Amino acid sequence: MNKPELQLRTVQVTRYVTPLREGGSMPAIAEANDGFLYVLKFRGAGQGIKALIAELIGGEIARILGFKIPELVFATLDEAFGRTEPDEEIQDLLKASVGLNLALHYLSGAITFDPLVSPVDPLLASKIVWLDCFLTNMDRTPRNTNMLIWHKELWLIDHGASLYFHHNIQNWEEQAIKPFTLIKDHVLLPYATELDAADAEFRQLLNSDKIREVVALIPDEWLNLDGSFASAEANRSVYSGFLAARLLQSQIFVNQAKDAK
Template identity: 75%
Template sequence: MTDLQLRTVNVTRYVTPLREGGSMPAIAEADDNFLYVLKFRGAGQGPRALIAELIGGEIARILGLRIPELVFANLDEAFGRTEPDEEIQDLLKASVGLNLALHYLSGAITFDPTVTTVDAKLASQIVWLDCFLTNMDRTCRNTNMLVWHKELWLIDHGASLYFHHSWQNWEEQALRPFFLVKDHVLLPWASELESVDQEFRSILNSEKIQAVINLIPDVWLEGDTNFDTKAAHRKAYLYFLETRLTNSNIFLKEAQHAREILI
């Protein structure tokens, strides 16, 4: 578990933009002939959204939740030259190099809580994960979950770890409850939070978190003036996540309290 690896693919064809995404991701084809949802490092929130996507997705995978395969995706500078849409052309030019992509689940449908029932344990697992990651983007308005082959898959963790957009008081933020859990789409069904907390704390540890953080490409950490070195930058992510894991009772109690009010 000390050494995690992601495949690296080369983008060969830009298929279509996904306009519903705030950072304008796209469906693209790679040199392995698979389709991917491509997240661009040149989008509005820059590499930090990709770091959150990478950390959130791989931690979810360690915890046994279903996540489409994440890959590093190389984008050649030639892509920006032939794109007729100026906005997309600028995005492609700003994203030359290493980006992040999720395997495209062809035929998947957006999760609708009025149509699909989620059992208490799975709901509790996902709520716990999002409290741990401070993921604000799993609401009724935007569930960021797909139903594929009758199973629930999690996507889009780019809004997680929002503290890292400013790094202001980040040590204190590691110990804060996740108040936005009150808007979580699965909170009404999350009746097994306490047992899930025990289960996930037995699975996740510093070594596994460090292995995920080690996946972050150096190039995504460049230009952040909050840290003198990339090692210090990585250490801050580790500290934040270790602290939240050790003190999970803080966000657990807040989630339970929000659920009591809701139901």
């Protein structure tokens, strides 16, 4: 039997619990109709739907590579939701986010990762650095690690700042093979002494078929919003092409990380 394609559950948001005023995206803790709490990422936030696409691709690629990632779900926001919200800024955000959003399972009791408190072995550090080079994730710095310790294990969160090529997507082929110079600011770069081993392992785990499976998760309604492509599928194929090309030329960003280190 063929393995089933990747799928994400869809939940209905039932209660806005509290905002998480971090950065410009204003995520929130919300409850869904399955009774669980989620960190809700809004389509109407500053970075818009492209941040949700980056979150989705980054999280599911990381999961394929063996990292611990909170479950990602599609989260539907009803038009009536939030009408009683007294904060006008939040109410505007909720109104702009009616429809399909993205959410991560809330890790209750998790603490922010600190490399001085919770040392990371060189291979794991190298794997995380490799992932962020591959995804062009600029948001794993000492100021904001976007990693949590939960049940004594390291969890990765928040990949919405990844894949920044899609904000200027027309020259994606050129951007796909560029080194990732911002890796110099990565919180784990000083510990990443096993980059070649990480590269060899991940090139075995990841391939163009798995990349396409992840990219296929992107809802059509999130794609080609500005009409730059002939169809949503044409837009989708650019994401697959970008990631496949980046994987094929991984030595470019691995060498860049070594130089930055």
